[in-house]
Amino acid sequence: MSALFNKCCITIFFKYICIANYNGVGEVKGLHHITLVTRNQKVNFRFYTEILGLRRVKVSVNQDDIYHRHLFYADHEGNPGSTITFFEWPELSRGRVGLTSPHHISYGVKKVESIIRWKKWLASKGVSVRGPFVRDGRISLYLRDPDGVLIEITRKDSEKLEPKYILELEEKIKEPDRVDSDMILQKLDHSSPVASDSGLLEKFFTKVLGLKKNYSTKNPDQADSLIVGIGNEQRTDFMRYIVSDKAPYGIVGIGNIHHIAMMVEEDQDQRHIMRKLEDLGIRNSGIIDRFWFKSLYFRDPEGNLLEVATKGPGYTVDEPQEELGKTLALPVWLEPKRNEIEIQLKELDSKNREEWPPNYDNIPERPEQLKQ
Numbered sequence: 001m002s003a004l005f006n007k008c009c010i011t012i013f014f015k016y017i018c019i020a021n022y023n024g025v026g027e028v029k030g031l032h033h034i035t036l037v038t039r040n041q042k043v044n045f046r047f048y049t050e051i052l053g054l055r056r057v058k059v060s061v062n063q064d065d066i067y068h069r070h071l072f073y074a075d076h077e078g079n080p081g082s083t084i085t086f087f088e089w090p091e092l093s094r095g096r097v098g099l100t101s102p103h104h105i106s107y108g109v110k111k112v113e114s115i116i117r118w119k120k121w122l123a124s125k126g127v128s129v130r131g132p133f134v135r136d137g138r139i140s141l142y143l144r145d146p147d148g149v150l151i152e153i154t155r156k157d158s159e160k161l162e163p164k165y166i167l168e169l170e171e172k173i174k175e176p177d178r179v180d181s182d183m184i185l186q187k188l189d190h191s192s193p194v195a196s197d198s199g200l201l202e203k204f205f206t207k208v209l210g211l212k213k214n215y216s217t218k219n220p221d222q223a224d225s226l227i228v229g230i231g232n233e234q235r236t237d238f239m240r241y242i243v244s245d246k247a248p249y250g251i252v253g254i255g256n257i258h259h260i261a262m263m264v265e266e267d268q269d270q271r272h273i274m275r276k277l278e279d280l281g282i283r284n285s286g287i288i289d290r291f292w293f294k295s296l297y298f299r300d301p302e303g304n305l306l307e308v309a310t311k312g313p314g315y316t317v318d319e320p321q322e323e324l325g326k327t328l329a330l331p332v333w334l335e336p337k338r339n340e341i342e343i344q345l346k347e348l349d350s351k352n353r354e355e356w357p358p359n360y361d362n363i364p365e366r367p368e369q370l371k372q
Contacts, residue, residue, distance in 0.1 A: 027273060028209050030235045031188045032263035032293070032309040033072075033083035034105050036149055037095065039254050041069050041088045042354040043146050048073045051125055053179030054084070056325035057315045062087050063290060066334060067344040078315040078324055080263050080293070081187040090352045092253045094148065097370065099194050100303035101250025102257040103242050104368070106140075106152035108189035110182070112161065113173060115141050117183050118153050120175040128360040130367055134163050135220050136227065142367040146358035148255030150367065154189050190240040191260045193304040194250065194370065198228050198243045200301045205230050205239070208276055209262070209308075216243075221366035238262075247370055259297070261307035270296055273308050291331035292317060 038044040048054045058072035069088040072078075084105065097103050109115060115132050122129045122143055131141040139161065140154040176183065195201050198216060205211040214236040219225040225244035229237030239260070252258055264270050270287060274296055277284045285297035292315050296308045315324055328345075330338055364371075 027264045027269035028211055028232065028262045028308065029265060029311075030081055030232070030238050030263055031191065032080045032261040032307070032311070033085050034188060034191050034260050035085045035087065035258045036105075036147075037089050037092060037252065037254050037256055037258055038071070038086040038147050039088070039090045040146075040352050040354055041071055041086075041349075043356055043358060044071060044086055044088070046356060047146050047358070048084070051122070051127065051179075052185060053183065054185060057083070058292070058319075058325055058329055059327065060329050060331075061334070061341060061345075063331065063334070066337065066341055067348070069345065072315065072325070074315075075184070075186070077321070079187075080309070080311055080314075082185075084188070087258060088348075089254065090348070093251075095253030095256030096251040097150075097194065097256065098248040098250025099196060100305075101252045102191055102193040102260065102304060103370070104142075104150035104152055104192050105257065106154050106189040106191070106240075107185040108187060109153055109155055109184070110186060112139055112155060112166070113169060114183050115139055115153060115155060116166070116169045116173045117176050117180070119170070120173065121179065121183070124175055126357055126360065128363050130363040130365070132166055133220075133367075134161060134166055136217060139166070142363050144361045144363060145255075146360065148361045149257075150363070152189070152367075153185070188238070190238050191257065192240045192242055192368070193257075193260065193300070193302070194247050195228070195241045195243045195300070195302045195304075196245050196247045197301065198226060198241070201228065201230070201241060201243070204301050208280065208282065209273065211239070219244075219368060221364075221368040222370060225370065227368075242368060242370060244370060259305035259307050261295070261309045263311055264308055265311050267294065267310055270294060270308055270310055289331075 054073040055076050057074045057078035060070045062068050062070045071086045073084050075082040119129055119141055128144045133140050137157055138154050139157050140152050143151050202213040211230050213230050215229045217227050219227050225242055228241045228243050230239040231237045277298055288295045294310045300306055
């Protein structure tokens with residue numbers, strides 16, 4: 001189904017039928033993981049472990065494309081909500097941000113000082129970085145990964161700090177020699193898909209997922225766009241849409257977000273959401289067993305691919321905690337094809353040259369503008 005057709009169907013439905021009582025009951029707890037596209041698994045591994053200090057917690061294959069890898073990174077325990085995953089698709093062209101192709105991802109840190117330390121650490125490693133920016137109730141730093149993914153490191157600005165204070169911190173804080181305990185990237189803070197209609201977006205999340213729009217504010221990086229925060233009572237804006245009626249269509253490819261997964265605690269919560277999608281006539285994948293969690297896929301009104309994933313059983317269901325991410329892990333139904341899969345992956349590697357250190361793309365002066 002095309003993104004445009006999907007949007008038209010959902011728009012018509014909400015315009016005429018959404019007065020029915022389909023209010024959500026708060027099953028969605030926040031983000032589960034965000035999945036992106038990378039060109040080379042070796043470069044990807046070095047960047048996310050050596051530079052960003054995450055742990056690879058699973059090496060598997062894309063279960064819908066079994067001859068390409070699926071890589072999982074998270075905190076040390078592999079908790080949902082901290083996980084970023086990648087499909088290794090070297091054959092794809094470079095992606096483009098826009099409708100159907102979300103803008104950036106964001107990790108939270110616990111201290112303002114952590115953001116300054118990150119800036120100095122990243123610069124010492126040759127990574128493109130811009131900020132910190134003090135605005136919109138948060139302090140943020142932006143960087144690029146080797147494929148061009150835009151990543152934000154952020155902290156809520158509850159103290160309403162002056163930019164002068166940040167400059168003073170930059171002068172005082174020394175360059176770290178490693179990713180230390182104060183710099184650890186905590187849970188994913190938010191993802192930023194792109195949309196053209198904030199009203200339709202709000203109805204969709206309220207009626208289908210029981211979430212709500214908690215704020216709408218001008219985008220400081222683009223005059224004709226808004227930042228719309230959608231979440232629940234505990235996490236007010238884990239979905240932080242960039243909304244503009246002039247938003248271009250994007251293309252999912254290398255360096256872009258493939259889909260955004262939200263978390264539910266129990267299987268029954270996922271089933272409830274699936275029934276609501278079906279009652280509303282919204283096309284979905286049905287529940288798919290991914291072995292480490294169960295997945296339900298569908299698109300928002302703008303064509304962004306979303307997923308609702310269960311919290312468990314988790315990444316340790318087939319590997320002990322200390323061995324996570326070290327060898328190729330396959331769900332039980334793919335084990336009979338292990339030899340065939342490993343041969344194909346070796347062939348893929350032979351054609352996919354590792355380049356380190358990478359050349360990092362520059363970051364725009366206005367990092368949250370739609371034109372990248």
